[in-house]
Amino acid sequence: MIKSKIKNLGTISEINGSLITVKGLEKIVRLHDLIKVKKYNIIGEIIQIYSNRINIQCFENTEHLKLNEKVIYLEEPLSMELGPGLLSNVFDGIQRPLDKIYELEKSGFIKRGIDIPSLSRDKKWDFKPLKKINDILNSGDVIGIVEENPTISHYILVPPGIEGKLVYIREEGEYTVLEDLYKVNIKGNAQNFNMIQKWPVTKNRPFYKKLIPKEPLITGQRILDLLFPIVKGGTVAVPGGFGTGKTVIQQSLAKWCSADIIIFIGCGERGNEIADVLQQFAKLIDPRSGRPLLERIVLIANTSNMPISARESSIFSGITIAEYYRDMGYDVTLQADSTSRWAEALREISGLLEEMPAEGGYPAYLPSRLSSFYERAGIIETLGKDNLKNNKIGSLTVIGSISPPAGDFSEPITSNTKRFVQTFWALDAELAYEKHYPAVNWLESYSNYPRYIRDWWSKIDLNWPEIEFDWFDCRAQINEILSRENELKNMTQLVGQENLPEEQQLDIFIAKIIKEAILIQNAFDDIDAFTGPIKMIALIKIILLLYRESKKLLEEDFYVKDIRGLNIIEEILRIKNTIPNEEVEKIGIIKDNLMNELKSLKRIHGVIGK
Amino acid sequence: MTVIYNKINQIIGPLVFLENKHSVQYGEVVNIIMNNGESRNGKVVRLNEEVILIEIFEDTKGISATNSELFFTNDTFKLNISKDMMGGTFNSLGKPIDIETKKLLKVDIIPEVRRDINGIPINPFARIYPNNVIQTGISGIDGLFTLIRGQKLPIFSGQGISHNELAAQIVTQAKVFTDESFLIIFCGIGIIHDEAISYIDKFRMSGNVQNIISFINFADDPVMERLMIPHVALTTAEYFAFDKDMHVLVVLIDMTNYAEALRELSLAKEEIPSRKGYPGHIYSDFARIYERSGLIKGSKGSVTQIPILTMPNDDITHVIPDTTGYITDGQIVLSRDLQKKEIYPPFEILASLSRLMKDAIGEDNTREDHSDVSSQLIASYSYALDARDLVSIVGEESLNAEQRSLLKFADVFEKTFLNQSIEENRSISETLDIAWKVLSYLPKNKLNRIHKKYIEKFYQRG
């Protein structure tokens, strides 16, 4: 179809920072579609349409532009290119490949107006067809496989909305993303398809139905898996002042959590952190696949010094890519560090538009934007079937950091996000000051998921005859001890710990062990960085056992200082960073030693008499 | 082509409004020649069919609506940069000045390059993760909050706290371990004349002045210049780092003055203010400065930043330190309490942090025990502060032996480890040796953050 080019051209009538006003296109454009400033190749998004002009937010800096310069209407909204070649890559907020930009520019800086396709046009992928001619195809069906890398198989799916009879499909072989792969007869019209699907970032990708979460997303962070667990398909907010450990938590999860695929968005944060992830993840080996972690990650980097409008897009760009892998039947996490920077970009743009500000200067539509983001999480049954005609189950877990000004959680981003998430990991500056990391405040944080995953956890156990209750009960006990310790805090301050009754001293002592042995976890220690479910249960049980037995001892007129003097305590404290996940039986030995030490304590006292 | 105008509609603060009759570029630099022969520069910040809005870099006093001529230069602002700048002192626009008289020198820099001062963002993919130490000779920094090449590590201070001494000490003592070339760029933002003279004097006395470039924006210089000078300093830094492969340390003092200028301009433009009248985009403005640091693939140099700021009312949650802390790779906080105890430099240990040190210290870089020692010092000091609090409530008598040893430890730590003279330049090894002397006030079995093998090797060594 040949369109009159003239019809698609407008001219600039105002420039105000990244916001430009254009005349001549107002009659034909759709909101949120893209335009391009012809001379400099700058892309922008239409954000307001008036009767005589449109307002455009440019994704790059507007210096040197002049009035009356030509603007081309691109007739489509910002969309992601979905297909093989996303993994291990790093894109900016509008999916420009930063590695390719670096190669092209031969410079460490991003000049403006670079136009490179998101997915490589030259790379050939080994495509294996899984359907035959005359097969009836439904949206979401797996039509073939590309091994995107040795870790992840990339399922080529029939795009949403497409149904019909397969009339042609290529044989197994090497193809680029743009080569036609198969042809579908849709109501009498044959249509060609290649490996790429284009999908607008603000539109949710459809699925068949939402399911109830049953499985935890194991984070390997003890305080999280024990006290504030998340599920596959869940939502989490991680608020905290600067230096409280948001980024370290996000990175730890990206490294070790039990998802298949990670979409990591550096949204308005540091360039060095992106370099850190790229460098570390290329080196670190995923214990499950034996392959570099980088093979299961897609990075989106729109750092704080990059243009704000692309920062605003980066969150939705990321979640669209995440949904695409979810639709293949993978467990995907989307990690956004930090959603506050996204909201601030929204605020800056809103300010340029001179919109009426609501709370904190943020636009009134902030909550609805936030919910449209978090609501895309979930565990779902996808459209279509896999190659064995089974239903596909995929999940998308969303974990967003929040950077509240002055660390104050009553500000608009934190308080609005709370309305849309099920889990809240409140990071606390006091704990961070004490170098208690992860600085998750156990009194302020919460998770609504424990009852969903109790059954899953009840299957994770080690058969220690001495102590029998499951994860759910362990949780309750640990919570109880911690909250008692909190109640005693003021009292301790007033009279000194030594002057409290023995049972209360025991609570304080055990709470201290819980903090040291379980809650504090060093993300940079090879062993401590990730604690698997079994090791965690073992660690908790050994402490609860110590607690139970100590209580008995107190009843027999022993003192807390006797228990404090046990040699085994130091060993218990060092379990976290000396015993690897695979060697849990060693914790069993420590448990036996604990029981023996307790016995001999009684014996000695029994002999010499108290 | 240069377009000439001679009618100004309005002048409000640093903003000049013109009727739009010609085709100008967004961001273009404008020269204004006043009828007394003086000239000013500005740039186009808003453009529509009726009006051109220009921000004037320099003083707008004397500009009148009818007697000024405006020349559009057809280009954005460019800074002249050359190797000859080393050892020199410059104003906010990169022109050589005489520090004692504040006058422009009659010499001109013959540029090797001309660069846009706003820079362009570094491609995150092109960054190299920083992992080499810069030694400052100051135990608190080198031992606990180690400065890394390519890092942006700010110092949060307060009025009357000794940050000027500290800044000068860092500038004169800082060095890299390799024999690569090292350059210091000192950027004074809104500083008073006396201070500026005293800084430059110290640099001259240091014997290292040839490796220092100073940019000075005086407290009574115009607002717009205050906003430009960090970018002028960093554009220069990027040139020496990424074109000339040098390690460049940029000290920016005082970022609070920059932020105040930003607020003034924002209010003049009638932007919607965010916290405390500062614009919502202060985060992006700061980021455009602080993110101009790091290492880039393909060049051997680095840009390291130490921005120094004074916290209004010593409040770390104030917009300026808060926003800074969210962008920088850690922060070093100075304490008024320690300053009162005559401890110099008065580092507020618990609030301070160097995010990049963990991978850059240790056996191959500083010393094997460095990482454990620093976390133990901080952890024990934190316990000691709790014990100090307790003393004030229940009295020293009700402390147990462990708590008493902590109190002793904290005193010695402050007096011998943190405290040092303005001239004292300690090697990292000396710093760690002092650390062990201090740690030896604690029983061995309380050093649980230190690997046993280092305890065997270093404990009681002194």
Ligand SMILES: Nc1ncnc2c1ncn2[C@@H]1O[C@H](COP(=O)(O)OP(=O)(O)O)[C@@H](O)[C@H]1O
């Ligand atoms: N789990 C952890 N183990 C050890 N150190 C940590 C941990 N979490 C945070 N830290 C320390 O805190 C610093 C700041 O953490 P970071 O995640 O960058 O904070 P934020 O993103 O909230 O500003 C890190 O550089 C590290 O020194």
Ligand SMILES: [Mg+2]
């Ligand atoms: Mg962070």
